[in-house]
Amino acid sequence: MGVIRRVLARSAAVAAALALTPAAAVTTAGPATAQSATAQSAATQESAARASTAQASAAQSAATQASAAQPSAARSAVGSAAKDAAESAAEGAALWRPPLQSRWQYQLEGNPQHAATGGIDVDVCAVPHTGGACVRPTVFDIDLYVDSELAGNNSTVNTAAVKAIHARGAKAICYVDAGSIEDFRPDYRQFLDWHKSHGGSLLGKPFSADFPNERWANINNDRGQRDFLLKMMAARVDKCARAGFDGVEFDVVNAYEEGKKVTGWTVSAATQLAYNRALAKLAHDRGLSVALKNDTGQAAELVSSFDYAVNESCFQWDECAELDVFVKAGKPVFHVEYATAPASFCSRANKLGFNSIKKPADLSLRDKPFKPCR
Template sequence: MTRGTPAMTRGVLAYVTLLAVLAVSALAGCSGADDGRGGGGKARWTPRPGLAWQWQLDGRADPSVDVPVYDIDGFENSAADVARLHRAGRKVICYVNVGAWEDFRPDADAFPRSLLGEPNGWKGERWLDIRRLSALRPLMERRFDMCRDKGFDAVEPDLVEGYGNDTGFPLTARDQLAYNRMIADLAHERGLSVGLKNDLPQIPELVGTFDFAVNEECAQYDECAELTPFITADKAVFHVEYAEPPGGFCPESRTLRLSSMLKKPELGVWRRPC
């Protein structure tokens, strides 16, 4: 008669099996495969086309707008502000300027003056020399750490199209691609999703790297169709107009499945969605 495996032997076999499973899991974790996760294994949020949103960069977030997505200033809002929005069922995006120095931010003195270029048209702001990846990386890491530590779900990095402006530096499209990819990597390493802000010419190269798009005034300049690659990839396009009336851009926005609204340039609470 065949005897069963003794209890002690079964225990040893179970232990060996467990070790093997753990070893395989460790190897998988080191394989470099992108499973869409980061920051402790939490799945990154990928907003889908058509989500309604609020974009408020003027002061602390007003939670009264009943939409599922809020995009708010990362410095001016606290972890408690983010948590309050989360309790109301909202996803929260952290606005951070990555393309220009701002003299009013608490980390302004950390930026070497050699990185600062021409004024960009906004008070207290100057373009950054994005070719200097090694100098900018730790500065942006700390800003993205702030977004993560406050509990944000995503980052909206602003001014990622300096190569098309008079920055004071001879920036090229290749310089911008390298910088934008670094910015996306910094967000993903922290478990945050990241949006491509404007930079329409580089969408074909970057749509696979970024999780959604944020656009200003594509309707005014007849450029909204250029955002289609994000929609085709099932990624949201959060879009605002400042001057065009809703009747002029909302029909096309609905056809293209953009998340569109009219806002005032100061980006306060007021909004008129499509």
């Protein structure tokens, strides 16, 4: 079975939308004339890294000056605070944080024509909605594993794609499902065994009628569920880091707003915040930046913990305004619409400063069609 997409939209509404909304025509162009923001992106990242390093040095210098002027107890407190600030600045310099304007590609399903690069078309190029020459993404959001239909197994980490993406000056985000448990993943048995040995307290209802092979995870911690999930997610993120990925996208992190009728669990907003912040820390502790996936209702509370947002269908659900907190913080929004035509959302997305693309209404995430808004 190939890598399977899941969408956090309400499944019944999605089905209705797909029935009523025809798939928009998508225009692609060959790679003959490409405009790439890679050099600009790299320069921006270098500048940010230098600035963060300078901040760390300034913090250390301030600690030294304050230490000379303060009594011993005060010196200790000031020195400790400055050390924390310096360490925070140094961490910021080490993480990849994409520029606000960063064109992206979302491909979770492999193409056998690109087997040498893990099924990912790293040279994809298309004319944007705004017209002109074909353009290439500088950020690729791909699955941790090679599509099983290409690899012949479900456990081949996609280092080939990551290396090819880096060779073209782009960055790679590692897709990890953190809120539903998929039965085609290589570590699925561990989740199932834990569920059975803890009174059936981990695996909830099927994610949706479209995706019955994954079940909502219980992120409460009354029996240690959240602790176990975070342990498993840490192991997955370790693989992302070893494979050379630059960031992580944790999917299905909005169980609290779906409710028990959908998920099988009663999850509070506070519990969701705790889980999502713990996931962000997992990524940062391993030197990876991290995306907030959907969960627009908590965007304002989580923007300080995440480095960018990945959103599906915010125009369809009229939720895009809630992502403005990321743009105002200088953090990019990587956005995709499925059932909405580019003519209906691209102009608005560009005005909001989003990095938006159109993918097919059937929710597939192959290399093509690829239609960026700008």
